[in-house]
Every structure is written in C-alpha cells, then in structure tokens.
Amino acid sequence: MLKRLLVELGERSYPILIGSVLEELKEQLPQYIKGQQVCIVTNETVAPLYLEQIVEHLSDFNVLTVVLPDGESYKTMATVTQIFDQLLENNHNRTTTIVALGGGVIGDMAGFAAACYQRGVGFVQIPTTLLSQVDSSVGGKTGVNHPLGKNMIGAFYQPSCVVADTRVLKSLPIRELSAGIAEVIKYGLICDAPFFDWLEQNVGKLMAFDDEALAYAIERSCENKAKVVAMDEREGGIRAILNLGHTFGHAIETAMGYGKWLHGEAVAAGMVMAVDLSVRLGWVDAPLLTRLIALLDAAKLPIKAPSEISNARFLELMSLDKKVIDGRIRLVLLKALGGAVVTSDVDIERVKETLDACKG
C-alpha cells in the first residue's frame, strides 16, 4: 500500500510517499538523490530503531551518519553546527543530499543544515512521528530555537521527497501519537469540516495505530496543508491560519520550559482557547467547543492550559510570538467549522476571559 501525494510548488514541487514505504526505499529513493554523497541526520532514540535499515537501502551511495542527542532543547545553532562540521570533515560537496530521519526537531535542523550548507544542498525527509508527517512534511519550514524565542532562526527550504511510513509510528509512545493527532484535528477545524466529522468517527482507530486510518489521516492532512501553502509559500497571509492554537500554544510551551509539554499538546489546549475566544466573539456556536473538547479528550490530549501561568505572563509571551506585526497581537480564530480567519481586531478583555476560562 503506497499513496503518492504531489505538493505543487512549481519547480520546487515534490512527492510525499505515504504507507509502508520503508520497504520500498531502495527503489523509490535514488531518483530523489542527485549525487553520490548522502548524510543521514538522526537522533539517539531513532538511530537504534531504523538507521541500519535505511543505510542498507542506500548502499549504492557514499553514506555519512550524524546521530544527535534527542530533544527540543538541542534544537540550536550549536547542534546544526555539528552537522556542518561532520559534512566538512568528510568532504561532502554541494551535490550531497541530507536525509532527515526523525521527528520535527530532526527535520527542522537537518532541513536548515541542507538550506545553508554551501548555500543549499539536496534534502529528503523521513519523518518518524505523526506530528512531523502531517506538519513538517509540507511547508518547507526549517530552523532552530534561540534562547529568546522558538524557531527564530531558519529558512524556507523544500525537500525533494518526503517518506511518511505508517508502520514506524507503532514504535511511538502513545503521548507522541496523541500530539500528532492534535495537528490532524487542526486541519479539520481550519479548512475541512467533513474531515473533522471523519475524525470524530475514527479517532479510536487512529489511537489504535490502524494503518489504513493513519494513512488516510496523513494524506488528508498533507493535502489540506499543501493547498494552504501553495497559496502562500512564504507565509505572507493566508498561510497563517495553519497557526490556529499556536499563539496560545507557544506561550504554554515557553512558560513551562521547552520540552515539558509536547508541541501538539500545547496546540491542543491552544485550539480550545482559540475556539473558546471565537465563541465569546459570537463567531461560532458553543456546541463546536463541546465537540472539539470531546474529540481532544478521545485522543487523550489536554483541554486546559496550566493554571500556574498568569494572564500577564500569557499575554507577554503571546506578543513576542512571530505572528505579531508592528506591535499588535494577531490571532487565528474560527468563523465556522472549517473556516479559519486571521484577525488583529480582538478586544484584549475577551482574550483575558478566555485565559480565565481555559486554565485548570
């Protein structure tokens, strides 16, 4: 079973291969690698599970492996510099291809390394978490964190191919699977009401690692994201709707310290806050909030922000977020199920009411 979804970006178009892909890598991958050199970037958790298998599939190439420590706290320029050091010490030239094997953190760093090494080399992604399969597979965002903010240093850089294998997900802790489902639910909320309905019916299958349900959810999520990204590759406008729940979510992640809450968990609580605020503004009806909470709950996701973050701290962290333009907080809210909008016209008092209501 192998689905092939094309992300249409003109000369930067590329396919996402979805299903039991790892077994077919030997036939599938070489066409996306232009030179003889390959550098696989992975981490200490993923390496013992899949690295040997991938290296075997790439036996026709000159393969270098870089195994980094695991965790968001290592998503720094210092870690990316280790990749550059390895590439240079091994004489990798500008025809090399960097293969990211891991979750979002590995994809972000390996992609940024590919964007910057000799001003840009080949890049293939093999995301090994549901979150990275449905999120970082599409959009070309790469980068690292800075002590003063998440993802502050980076580049837009497209891979030549993404390999999303559903079976690798079975080695994920259930908490990581849930975090991925949070982003899947997001696509339903922002632009695909029928998909939201499907998720309400099928969340149990996803939580049971059902291959077919997972492949469908990945494909539909990537399709939705690709549609939005194609309209706005460099995030000038409409693409911002993909950040539903993220302004609130980033504030939670930062306040709690990177890595304490998983990104998807923070986005889950953030989506509740965004929909709560949309209800308060009279833009959507209260039952949607109830449905969202029930769906997140079925996916074992948090539906409340931590009570220890004061409103003042929340607002402070939200205004450092990148979605601020010239000093005003911009938020992604809903006008309908499947109908997200970006707005900077929100009464701060209503935001405070939402903060009060959604902590616990």
Add this chain to the structure above:
Amino acid sequence: MLKRLLVELGERSYPILIGSVLEELKEQLPQYIKGQQVCIVTNETVAPLYLEQIVEHLSDFNVLTVVLPDGESYKTMATVTQIFDQLLENNHNRTTTIVALGGGVIGDMAGFAAACYQRGVGFVQIPTTLLSQVDSSVGGKTGVNHPLGKNMIGAFYQPSCVVADTRVLKSLPIRELSAGIAEVIKYGLICDAPFFDWLEQNVGKLMAFDDEALAYAIERSCENKAKVVAMDEREGGIRAILNLGHTFGHAIETAMGYGKWLHGEAVAAGMVMAVDLSVRLGWVDAPLLTRLIALLDAAKLPIKAPSEISNARFLELMSLDKKVIDGRIRLVLLKALGGAVVTSDVDIERVKETLDACKG
C-alpha cells in the same frame, strides 16, 4: 548623477542605484523598507565614517544599529549570532529590514542574518568598497566562513535594493580600490572584451578615484554579472564562470591565512594562473596573458602567487573548493578574451606547470 540598474529576477528583481546616492537616500530608501523597524549592520571602521549620516536619513524609522568588529576573521556564525541576539533583544519582528553598511564581509553576514532571521526579513545593501559594489551587489550570495572552508555556510538571498555610492570609495585605502578593480577586470575577461579594452584605456582614472569612470565601471560590471546570474540564479551551471581565478585565489587566501591577502588580490594572481593555463592548453594566445599582466600591474595588483605554497598544498586546497563536483577539480578557463568556459577536463600535469610558472 544617479544611474539606476535593474537586476531582473522575476518577483525578486531589484534596483542598483549608482552614483552620488547617499545624499538622496532620504527620498530613495523608504520605498524599499516595508515595516517600521530597521537594523543597520556595520563595522568599527565604517561606523565612524557613515553611520550617523545613514541614521539621519532613516529618521522616520525605528532604527537599531549593530557595530561588529572589522575583518574577514570575524565572518563567522558566532558573529551572525550577535546580530540575531540584538534583533531579538530589541523585539524586531518579521517585518524588520536589515541594512548592510560596509564591505563584502558585512554584506555577507548581514544578508545571511536577513535570510535566516524569522526565516527571512527585508534586506538592503549599502556596499562601501568597490569590490562589494561590483561583486556582492548582484547574485544574492550570503554566508559565513567555517574553520574548514570559506563561505561554506550561507544562503542565496536577494536584497530589495542596493546603493552603490562612488564617493564613499574615496575613503578606501588604495589597496582596497585595487582589489575591487581585480573583479572589474574579471568581467572583461569572462564575457565582455570591449570592456576589457576600455579598462586598458581607463585604469588610470579608476586608480585616481574618478567618479564618472568608477560609476561606469560599477554599472558595466553589475550589468555583466546580472546577465550571468539571471541565466543561473542558484549556480547550477553557467554562473560558475564568475569564479574565474577563484579556485586558485581561494587556495592562496587559505594557505596564507584569511585576511593576509585581500580577496581581490588573490583573484588577480588567480586570473593570471587561469589565463596561463588557458595559454598552455592552446585555448588563447600568449599576448592576452601579457595584456592581463600589464593591466593588473597598472592597478597595482599582484601577478604572482606566493612562492612558499608548494604545488602539493595548492592542489590539496583547490580540491576542497566548492567548485569540485564528485571529486574532480573543475576550473574556469578562457577560450577567448570575453569567452570563459567551465571545464573538468584538464590534465593535472598542465596545472602543475602553471603553478610552477606563476609563483614568485
């Protein structure tokens, strides 16, 4: 006197303003700055000369200045990180514009910072050396050095505007002016024989800082470079001819230690070597080498590589250069005055003969 040259790159097209531009900045610049925040990146040498004047012209904006130490040895990721730190500490958001005020080192680092800060912000270049006016003004190359190689980390990133003022050149040491003229001569050699003839006639005016001659040389150089870059924005093929003399030149720079030879000086000696090798291969006649040496000599440029670099060391350094693809040395040579070609089909013995002939 203000010339306006458009670099045609589709939606990334931008103008180069050439002449006595600094005085007109207040009218010219704001149209290329999209937000309210501006960050001027400069160095300790240039700041006392021009920073105050530029800041005055930008009085309608919220201006941050970052003054870096001067010199190629500071062209590192650590220095670029200082720019990121300043931007974040001063809450610069994604609508900020980075203005590079300085030579090639400042332009490369400020441009790379603009490419990576929040995945890309506005960028304006005010190059203050002849070399950076005729070289880094066109092509979008940005980046930093790595201990194992020059310009190994970087991005292709286009400015929204370049300001090339001829009068700032009068504050340059003559050695820096000469280094710029080396790159100007390169354009004649690779693709513009009539310009080479003009340079033979007018090199004296350039060396005397004649405004009109300088403006013409800058315009014609940028036109030539823009033509080549437009054919090949991301350096897949033809663009490599811009590297005439650079494979030899980079070897000289690296062997002597960054900064000992100016880049343009190393390129001058490197061009002699490239033309010498072209003569040895029977591709051009010996008198062209004589003409080139006379022209470089009139511009007070070196015409020999340092004798202390052994042939073995030279060849070793040349093969780490980025112009190597899959292990073969690729060189830019001449088939005629104004007719450069990229070739990987050169007998290594001939290269050694050139090394022997061109050191001293």
